[in-house]
Amino acid sequence: MKEKRPILIDAPRVGRSIEPLCGWYQKHARKLPWRQTNDSYAIWVSEVMLQQTRVEAVIPYYERFMTALPTIEALAEVDDDVLLKLWEGLGYYSRARNLKKAAQICAVQYGGRLPGSYTELLKLPGFGPYTAGAVASIAWNLPVPAVDGNVMRVISRITALEHDIKDPATVRAVRELLCGVIEASEPGILNQALMELGACICVPNGAPRCHECPVSAHCAARENGQTELFPVKAPKKQRRIEEKTVIVVCVDDGVLLCKRESKGLLANLYSFLCEDGHLTKETVIDICKQHGITVESVSEMKPAKHIFTHIEWHMIGYLVQGTGKTLPYENDIIAARHQIRTAYSIPRAFASYQKEIGLL
Structure with missing residues (x-):
């Protein structure tokens, strides 16, 4: 059995990237409807919709959903057929079912609100480390990371990370790294900045736009002329x-x-x-x-x-x-x-x- 190499990540490079990254985000962030609120329910719905779905496709669904179901109580009580019709076209329908299940728990146990801690969020249906981290940091500014595919790609290029970004051990290592630096920043801003950079500049398909990147001076992949080598991914299994x-x-x-x-x-x-x-x-x-x-x-x-x-x-x-x-x-x-x-x-x-x- 092949022995796994220890996952070593260049934390200083990430630390040096935080200030220019957050400054860039505050100037250039896209104006999106869920960024105009601190309501944890609205942020939660947007984060669930954005999983596996492009931002442009999500916007009309999000606006229609929030108009029809503006509160956790409304979501908890909605008829299943109405809920699934609101979700129709977004795919991955288990996301919608878990939204309702979690809303029902919140309506009964938390007075129609999300519980105000990261660890309590993790106990709700549909909440993994990413969703819990996104809601807790963006809505309440709690110092917890939100590590999705965009964040993994950004960190892998900044640090020239030579490990498969889909490997759970690699994800854990990146999360631990970010836990160590996130308290020195505004957590909600940093998490969104990392996601925004991955979505708009350090893109998944095609060459990254290094000439527009606020952290290019700190990026190991760009420095070594190896941006096309990162992120490292294991071959996809055939469908x-x-x-x-x-x-x-x-x-x-x-x-x-x-x-x-x-x-x-x-x-x-x-x-x-x-x-x-x-x-x-x-x-x-x-x-x-x-x-x-x-x-x-x-x-x-x-x-x-x-x-x-x-x-x-x-x-x-x-x-x-x-x-x-x-x-x-x-x-x-x-x-x-x-x-x-x-x-x-x-x-x-x-x-x-x-x-x-x-x-x-």
Whole structure:
């Protein structure tokens, strides 16, 4: 078994970077809606939405969500279907479910507020070290780091860190390093500055914009002409390919939707009929009959692909015109088109088929 090297990080370089980095952030930070408030609830919602999602995509979702659910109590009481519809398109729906679970705990145990300490935040559903650190530092200025992918990339380049930034041991080492320097700064400003630098200057795709970087004078990767070598990442595991058949059943002015199982991928969301494998037209007709649909016509739809974190769906589709008055499965509904647009959350995986029948 290969022995792991000790993780040594050039702390002095990071320490020298703090003042120019925070000064740059206070002058050049993007004007984002969640940066206009110290409300811990609003900051929490934004941080959860920003996980795995671009800032530009999050802004309209955040504004709509906060208008509909302005308080922790409102989130705790919201109907699941309403919550998932508000989240529709952001993906990773477990984030929304954990938001509600945590809000329910806060409503009962903390008077409708988030608990005011980092350690108590960690006990809530959906709160890991990053989310707890972000909320605690940005909302309450507590001296705890918030280490995400942007921060890992920035620190790895400043220090020429030769360890895999996805390795939990490397993340722990960076977090410990930042714990040692964060008290000498404004914690909320420093954490946001590191994230902002990683998002806008020390970017994940393409060359870093070193000529715009406020800490380039302290960066080991730039100094050695090795910015392209950092961050170090282990090769990605190949995604598993799964073949799926999507069956879009139109009945009068409605569409057949099926609420998915409560566990597994896309749990509790509404979708078109979706079966494993690439099925024939004859099999599709049989499946429709099982769901109480009398088939009048079947036509092929365009193939589509959707990428999840570790899985890739290769889909073929069929458009079915039919009739059906009695549906034998309790999770099946015939939803009017306006209801699909306003009430039922359909995962982005099926977006191409929604577009084909005019629902997007």
